[in-house]
Amino acid sequence: MAESSRSPPYFTDLNSPLETRAQVLEACKSLLTPLIPFFSSGRTRLRLGATATRYDETGAQLEGFTRPMWGLGALLASGDTFSGTELWLDGLRNGTNPEHPEFWGYAKDLDQRMVEMCPMGFALCVAPKQLWDPLTEKEKSNVQKWLGWINNREMPNTNWLWFRVFANLALKTNGAEYSPERLEADLDHLDTFYRGDGWSNDGPSSHRQMDYYSGSFAIQLLQLLYVKINGHDDKERAEEYKTRAKLFAKDFVHYWDEEGRGITFGRSLTYRFATAGFWSAVAFAELDLDPPFTCGVVKGLLLRNLRHWSQQKDILTHSGLLTIGYNYPNQFLSENYNSPGSTYWFMLGFVALALPESHAFWQAKEEPFPTASVSKVVALKHPLHIMVNKGGHTFLLSSGQACHYPVRASESKYGKFAYSSAFGYSVPTGGYFVEAIGGDSMIAFSDDEGESWKVRKQPLDARLETVDGSPILVSSWKPWKDVSVETYLIPPTDNSPNWHLRAHHLITKRALKSSEGAFALHGVSAKDERELQALDAQESEGRLETHDSSLAVSRGGVVGIVELHQSKLRAGKALDEDANSNLTESRSVLPSLRADFAAESDSWLVTAVYALPASAEADQTGWQSGWKTRPEIPSWLAEKVKAK
Structure with a gap:
C-alpha cells in the first residue's frame, strides 16, 4: 500500500x-x-x-x-x-x-x-x-x-x-x-x-x-x-x-x-x-x-x-x-x-x-x-563551560552566554548556572510570582516584595580559574546598578560526586528578596498523581523543607539544595513551578532557598546542590546517605568568605 x-x-x-x-x-x-x-x-x-x-x-x-x-x-x-x-x-x-x-x-x-x-x-x-x-x-x-x-x-x-x-x-x-x-x-x-x-x-x-x-x-x-x-x-x-x-x-x-x-x-x-x-x-x-x-x-x-x-x-x-x-x-x-x-x-x-x-x-x-575515555570533570575554555559526568549525572556549569540580538527567555536559555541532560531547564511563564520565573539553577532577586524578579541574564565578565587542581567558573553581574553579585561555580569532587557548589558575594544598596533554585524535576506523586506532599515515611517520594534546605524525591530522581554558610539566613522551600514552565516535565517541583536582605548588605551565600537522576538508580534507594553527607566549603573559598 x-x-x-x-x-x-x-x-x-x-x-x-x-x-x-x-x-x-x-x-x-x-x-x-x-x-x-x-x-x-x-x-x-x-x-x-x-x-x-x-x-x-x-x-x-x-x-x-x-x-x-x-x-x-x-x-x-x-x-x-x-x-x-x-x-x-x-x-x-x-x-x-x-x-x-x-x-x-x-x-x-x-x-x-x-x-x-x-x-x-x-x-x-x-x-x-x-x-x-x-x-x-x-x-x-x-x-x-x-x-x-x-x-x-x-x-x-x-x-x-x-x-x-x-x-x-x-x-x-x-x-x-x-x-x-x-x-x-x-x-x-x-x-x-x-x-x-x-x-x-x-x-x-x-x-x-x-x-x-x-x-x-x-x-x-x-x-x-x-x-x-x-x-x-x-x-x-x-x-x-x-x-x-x-x-x-x-x-x-x-x-x-x-x-x-x-x-x-x-x-x-x-x-x-x-x-x-x-x-x-x-x-x-x-x-x-x-x-x-x-x-x-x-x-x-x-x-x-x-x-x-x-x-x-x-x-x-x-x-x-x-x-x-x-x-x-x-x-x-x-x-x-x-x-x-x-x-x-x-x-x-x-x-x-x-x-x-x-x-x-x-x-x-x-x-x-x-x-x-571521557573525563569526569573538564573545563571547556571557548564556551566557558565546566562539563561534569559524576554521580550518575551529566550536566554543565555555565559562565552565562547571550545572543547579540533579543531572544525570548534568554536568561533561562543561556544565563543559568547549570544545565542538565536529566533535568530540563525551565522558562518564565510570567513575572509576577516566583513560581513563574523559571527559577531553576539561578538566584533571583526582587526589590518590590516579590512582584517582579531579576536573574543573571548576561555576565559583565566571566572567566575560568583553576584552584587546587579543579576548574571553577567566576562571573560578575549587576541586576541593578546598585546591586552587584560575584558568583563562583564549583564542580563535584570525588568525595561528593552528586553535589556542586555555588557561592555568591552579594553587595546591595537596596532591600531585596531572593530565591535560589536547584534543578527542577518531575513534580507529581506516583501514588495518586497529585502534587508531591511531605516526604513519606519510606522516603520514596515527597518534599522536605527545613530552615536551611529543601529536597524533592519523585519518579524524576532526587534533587536538593542547602545553604552551607548562613544557615540562619536562608530557608528551604519546594516550589510548585507554574505548569508547563519546564522543558521536560509539564508539572515540576523546584527545591529552593529563600532569604531577605536589608539595604546596605554585604553577604556571602554558599549553596550546595544535590542531584541524582532516576536513571542513575532504578529504585532510588541509597540517596539518603549522599544527601545527609553535606560537602565541605573548600578552604580557598572559606578564606574569601572570612575575609569579607
Whole structure:
C-alpha cells in the first residue's frame, strides 16, 4: 500500500529498536508520511498549525515544505524511494514560478526564505536525479533565479551565512548559474567566527554564543556537509573543516549522557533530534575521528538520541505531526521564529541516511558511550563551560552566554548556572510570582516584595580559574546598578560526586528578596498523581523543607539544595513551578532557598546542590546517605568568605 494512503506508522509507535539503517529509514518516513495531507493545492506550502511567527505566513508554511527535505534528500541520495517525493518536486516547480498563484516570493533583506534555502539546497545537492533533473529548462531557470536572489540581499551576521552558501552550492552542483565570488566571501567571513579547538562562535565576538548552533544545528554540521559536497573543489578548506570537527568531537561528547540525552542548553531546542546532527554529519562526511570515536561509537551517539525521542509519546499530535515544544507541546519555550513547521529541523539528524546500507557506518556494530575515555570533570575554555559526568549525572556549569540580538527567555536559555541532560531547564511563564520565573539553577532577586524578579541574564565578565587542581567558573553581574553579585561555580569532587557548589558575594544598596533554585524535576506523586506532599515515611517520594534546605524525591530522581554558610539566613522551600514552565516535565517541583536582605548588605551565600537522576538508580534507594553527607566549603573559598 502506498505510504500516502495508509495509516502512517507514527514515530513513537514504531516499537522498533532503531538499530539498523532500515529501521532508521522507516523512522524518517514515518515523520514524512503524516505531512502529505497538509500540502496546499499547489504543493508549495504546509500549514501545520495556527500559531504565528515574526515573519510572514508564506514563509512559515514554506518551512513546513523545506525542512523535511533534510530527511527526504538524504534517503533519496542513497537510492531509496518515498512515494510522496512528487509532491515536493511539484512544490519546487510552483513555488519558484512567479506566475503561479503559490509563488513563494523572492527573498528580501533578512528574510526567512533565506533559511529555507539551506535544506532545499542540501536536497538539490545530494538528490539531483530526483529533484533537479526532472525539471524543464524553464523550471530550472526559475529555481536558479529564486535561489540566486539571495546573493544581493542583506544577511544577519550569524550562522545564516551558511544558508547562502548552500543556495549557491545547489546551483553549482547542478550546473546552474551561481556566484562564486559570494560563495567564497561568505565562507571567508564564516571562518572569522572560528575561535579554536573546533569551536565557532555564532556571530560577532561582542557576545559569546556557543551552543547547538555551533555544533549540530548549523556551523559544524554544515561544514561537514560542505566537505562531502564541495570538498573536491576546495580541498584546503575541507581539510581545515575536518580538523575542526575532530577537535570539536572531543568537547561535544561531554554534552551527551549514556542514555543518549543531550544537555538542555540554549535556544531552538524544539528541534530535538537535530541536537545530535553533528554525529550524523560525521557519518555523512565519512570522517574518521580520533579515538575513541570509532564508527560504532558515533553510531551509538546518534541512534541512542533517536531512540530517546522515539519514546517521547507527547512530541507528536494525533495526526503524527511534530509539535512546538520539547518533551511535550509547549509554546513557552518557543522562539518568535518557531512556526509549526520549524520543528522539522529535527530531520537534519537523518542526513546519515545518504549513506547506503553497505557503508561501513551502517555495518559497524553500535558501541556504548565511551565512558572510560571521557573525563569526569573538564573545563571547556571557548564556551566557558565546566562539563561534569559524576554521580550518575551529566550536566554543565555555565559562565552565562547571550545572543547579540533579543531572544525570548534568554536568561533561562543561556544565563543559568547549570544545565542538565536529566533535568530540563525551565522558562518564565510570567513575572509576577516566583513560581513563574523559571527559577531553576539561578538566584533571583526582587526589590518590590516579590512582584517582579531579576536573574543573571548576561555576565559583565566571566572567566575560568583553576584552584587546587579543579576548574571553577567566576562571573560578575549587576541586576541593578546598585546591586552587584560575584558568583563562583564549583564542580563535584570525588568525595561528593552528586553535589556542586555555588557561592555568591552579594553587595546591595537596596532591600531585596531572593530565591535560589536547584534543578527542577518531575513534580507529581506516583501514588495518586497529585502534587508531591511531605516526604513519606519510606522516603520514596515527597518534599522536605527545613530552615536551611529543601529536597524533592519523585519518579524524576532526587534533587536538593542547602545553604552551607548562613544557615540562619536562608530557608528551604519546594516550589510548585507554574505548569508547563519546564522543558521536560509539564508539572515540576523546584527545591529552593529563600532569604531577605536589608539595604546596605554585604553577604556571602554558599549553596550546595544535590542531584541524582532516576536513571542513575532504578529504585532510588541509597540517596539518603549522599544527601545527609553535606560537602565541605573548600578552604580557598572559606578564606574569601572570612575575609569579607
